Amino acid sequence: MAPHTRLRTLITRLGAVTITLAIAQVPVAEALPEGSADHYAGSQIAKHEGRDRTARQRPRTAGSVPGMDVSSHQGDVDWAKAWADGARFAYVKATEGTGYRNPNFTQQYNGSYHVGMIRGAYHFALPDRSAGATQADFFASNGGGWSRDGKTLPGAVDLEYNPYGDTCYGLDQAAMGAWVRAFSDRLVQRTGRHPTIYTSTSWWNRCVGEADRFGDTSPLWVAHYADVLGPLPHGWDYETIWQWRAAGLFPGDQNLFNGNDDQLHRVALG
Known part of the structure; x- marks a missing residue:
């Protein structure tokens, strides 16, 4: 099945949900426990799996849309420049565990929206610190909401x-x-949407494996720093974001949406 066909199948499955939540909660900065730090998406994947520093900026094609993800490490982002450079969507770190809120979240999340990007929030999970439901509540209350506005992932x-x-x-x-x-x-329960799952193939196959099949409900955002994507984690037949x-060209990490602009918009609509 072609990627765009599979994507439409996922969108149809999610499309039955009706949402009445606000676009965003605005978090306030809060320190992690002593000895902790603010971790961005891929920080530990790059540390453990390495990254191909020969990879170059990938050209935009009819089958993909370039985007980015940011955290407090980028500070206040020049969103107008990122848009001019070609980025059309962004994921913004909101929370980590149950004790950290990105102090730059408002500028990053609202700034990307106002420049015209489709954007979403992400949560850095610490599964040994507290229950999954507890961390989902913390995330949903501090930036992880969703609205059927066609601009929110x-x-x-x-x-x-x-x-x-x-x-x-x-x-x-x-x-x-x-x-x-x-x-x-x-x-x-909190937002009406299953989460996008960000991970690497190696980590997921080692730590989750085939214990459950999340590919039936959750879009895959997979990290692999090379010119070729390679195998996907157990449970997914295709990636939504790579x-x-x-x-690179944009502040933060660089991503490709597996589809065109219309398909990206439909993922946001749910």
């Missing part, structure tokens, strides 16, 4: 290597799958 959960210890946070595959399911179910480079 479903909230994303960033699942990658543990910054503080055991790769899989001390959880076996069944327990990790249950954690992700609890996060997903609560975010559906994070292919950590920095």
